[in-house]
Amino acid sequence: MESGESLITKKISFDNYGIRTQATIVRLNEHGLILGIFKDITEEEKQKEKDFKVKNESIKLAQDVIDKQMYVAQQIASLLGETTAETKVSLSKLKDIMLKSEES
16 A cells, blocks of 8 residues: 555544544555544534435425325316216206207
């Protein structure tokens, strides 16, 4: 492994301290020296979690609106079909009455 080449890059949580880090382990030279660098990414991770929650809540809200709109559209279609059928029956009866009265 060459000097300066990264051996490991990994996220590590230190729950006792309430922090999350990104650890990078790098070989410094041919004498076997290794350097560990820990970057505090706690706030970044919290923001990612917050963004993820907001995204999921937004998706759920959008799905709820879609579901409600579909339900309302189905109810309207049902009522429209029902009233159309009733209108057809009523107008057909009226037509029959008018035709019978012409025959008399």
